[in-house]
Amino acid sequence: MSTSTIAAIATASGQGGVAIIRLSGDQAWSIVEKLVHFKKKNIQYPVQTGRVYHGGLSLPKGPDEGDTSVSDSAMIDEVLVLFFRGPRSYTGEDIAEIHCHGGAFLSRVILKACLELGAAPAMPGEFTKRAFLAGKLDLTQAESVLDLIEAANIPMLRMASQNLVNRSLNDRIEQLAREIFDLQSPIVASVDFPDEVDEPAREPLRKKLEALQKSIDSILEAASRQDILRRPFQVSLMGRPNAGKSSLFNALLASDRSIVTPIAGTTRDTVSESFTSKNGTSITLVDTAGLRALETTEAVSVEALGIDRSWQAAEASQSILYMLDATNTLKPEDLNTLTKLSSLGVPLLVVWNKCDLLSSKVLPSNPLALEAMTLSAATGEGLPTLFEWIDKQVQTQYQTLPEHYLALNQRQKECFHQCREALNEVLPILTTHSLPLDLATVPLSEALRAMNTLLGRDMTEVMLSDVFQRFCVGK
Ligand SMILES: Nc1nc2c(ncn2[C@@H]2O[C@H](COP(=O)(O)OP(=O)(O)OP(=O)(O)O)[C@@H](O)[C@H]2O)c(=O)[nH]1
Ligand SMILES: [Mg+2]
Numbered sequence: 001m002s003t004s005t006i007a008a009i010a011t012a013s014g015q016g017g018v019a020i021i022r023l024s025g026d027q028a029w030s031i032v033e034k035l036v037h038f039k040k041k042n043i044q045y046p047v048q049t050g051r052v053y054h055g056g057l058s059l060p061k062g063p064d065e066g067d068t069s070v071s072d073s074a075m076i077d078e079v080l081v082l083f084f085r086g087p088r089s090y091t092g093e094d095i096a097e098i099h100c101h102g103g104a105f106l107s108r109v110i111l112k113a114c115l116e117l118g119a120a121p122a123m124p125g126e127f128t129k130r131a132f133l134a135g136k137l138d139l140t141q142a143e144s145v146l147d148l149i150e151a152a153n154i155p156m157l158r159m160a161s162q163n164l165v166n167r168s169l170n171d172r173i174e175q176l177a178r179e180i181f182d183l184q185s186p187i188v189a190s191v192d193f194p195d196e197v198d199e200p201a202r203e204p205l206r207k208k209l210e211a212l213q214k215s216i217d218s219i220l221e222a223a224s225r226q227d228i229l230r231r232p233f234q235v236s237l238m239g240r241p242n243a244g245k246s247s248l249f250n251a252l253l254a255s256d257r258s259i260v261t262p263i264a265g266t267t268r269d270t271v272s273e274s275f276t277s278k279n280g281t282s283i284t285l286v287d288t289a290g291l292r293a294l295e296t297t298e299a300v301s302v303e304a305l306g307i308d309r310s311w312q313a314a315e316a317s318q319s320i321l322y323m324l325d326a327t328n329t330l331k332p333e334d335l336n337t338l339t340k341l342s343s344l345g346v347p348l349l350v351v352w353n354k355c356d357l358l359s360s361k362v363l364p365s366n367p368l369a370l371e372a373m374t375l376s377a378a379t380g381e382g383l384p385t386l387f388e389w390i391d392k393q394v395q396t397q398y399q400t401l402p403e404h405y406l407a408l409n410q411r412q413k414e415c416f417h418q419c420r421e422a423l424n425e426v427l428p429i430l431t432t433h434s435l436p437l438d439l440a441t442v443p444l445s446e447a448l449r450a451m452n453t454l455l456g457r458d459m460t461e462v463m464l465s466d467v468f469q470r471f472c473v474g475k
Helices: 028-035 104-116 126-133 139-150 154-166 168-192 202-230 244-254 302-315 332-342 383-399 409-431 439-453 461-468
Strands: 006-009 018-024 036-038 050-056 075-082 095-101 233-239 271-274 282-287 317-327 348-353 373-376
Touching: 006 104, 006 317, 018 028, 018 104, 018 348, 018 461, 028 036, 028 104, 028 383, 036 075, 036 202, 050 104, 050 139, 075 104, 095 104, 095 139, 095 154, 104 233, 126 332, 126 461, 139 168, 139 409, 154 168, 168 202, 168 244, 168 302, 168 439, 202 373, 202 383, 233 244, 233 302, 233 348, 233 383, 244 271, 244 348, 271 439, 317 332, 373 383, 409 439
Parallel strands: 233 282, 233 317, 317 348, 348 373
Antiparallel strands: 006 018, 018 095, 036 050, 050 075, 075 095, 271 282
16 A cells, blocks of 8 residues: 555535645645644644644745744634544544635645645545555445435435445345355365265255346346436426527526527527425436427538437436427427427426416317426416426436445446356356356356455456546545
8 A cells, every 4th residue: 555645635626615635644744734833732742633723824935935834924824624543544544634715726725735745646536545445445335435425316325325334235245245155165165075075966056046146136127227316317498499498497597597589599509507406306407409390401500419419418318398388389390399209208298388478377288198387487487386396206216216225336237247147157057967067166256256346355456446536536
């Protein structure tokens, strides 16, 4: 393990209330001490773990600037410093965190000073990688840290924290690894000690193998259903030009995000923005270019490119709102589009907009018998009902998901698939008596290796780098 002291800004870039510069390694405290002037009465030596210290931060002077000690007059910020002594820390090393005011420039200046005082810039995920290498977290727990950071809905938060705290996914993998080992060991024993150990009966082994295959299939099946939790819950606004998509987009977000004009074809590209629904899910709302049948001469126009993107948005959606101008009638073009949208198998709501311009609130005819409502993006009438409809879609799509932690990432799924493929090779050996049983040891070892890789055992530096470079710097 590297013993260098690393440093990074641990908070998101930009301005905020507080920014945190995190250091990990033997030099963490000594670097902080060169920057922060603590009141003597507030600090005891050796510094205590888990304590917060208050002080003034000054930048160290260059060699030609005389006195190099920190002083109040050169102070650039008042900071809090949190200290954890290794090995009882996140990384297993000494950790110091400088909590400064949340200026983007300020935090960069402090980081630069830490680097000039000997810290190395942390790579993405390097703090968590050090925690993994120090045995503080196993690999799936480290991946759960990333899941927690990236989560955009409550079930994903719950699943990630369950695995982080209770090692729920790990326990499941370790149990499967034990079952594979139990299958393999009597075969290996009979091969290694043919005089002392009889060849095991094939039928009980076959039953064990099939149970194992079933477990892995059900894990992969549950994981594919839970994939939805790893994606943003996307709701796209579709419809002909001028239906009021951008107006509704802005009304739902309560912000003037998209351009609205009376000119048909105003929105040329998809525009995305997120809001948090009542039940705590991050919803990505997408405004799209208006759909219309184009002349052949317009096939490569900006509008055509925009319409392509509208369809891409529809295909990536968890729900679609098809907007119509209630002062117009349903056109054959709308029917074509609605038929095509229905075939995507995504919940689809017909939204008759501009109801403020209608004298009667009776819904126009709806030949496809699709779920429909009226609203006015201009006055806000009907918006609460639309928010409820979106909430209902989230609930319905999340409710049917398996409860336990299986929202596997791509790496984890690949390991389960490798294990499953290796086990597939074992079955014909167990069921064909003419084949020597010891042929099963190789695929069973491969299946075990896949489970070990899942847990982060026997991994090369390259494989580990692959996992941790998905993290942000400072985590
Ligand atoms: N009276 C009324 N006018 C509306 C309503 N919603 C939108 N409009 C008007 O309809 C026109 C078109 O609105 P947009 O929101 O730009 O329509 P769009 O569907 O995004 O149009 P494109 O971007 O061209 O596809 C604008 O003049 C809006 O002010 C509404 O609920 N009531
Ligand atoms: Mg628009």
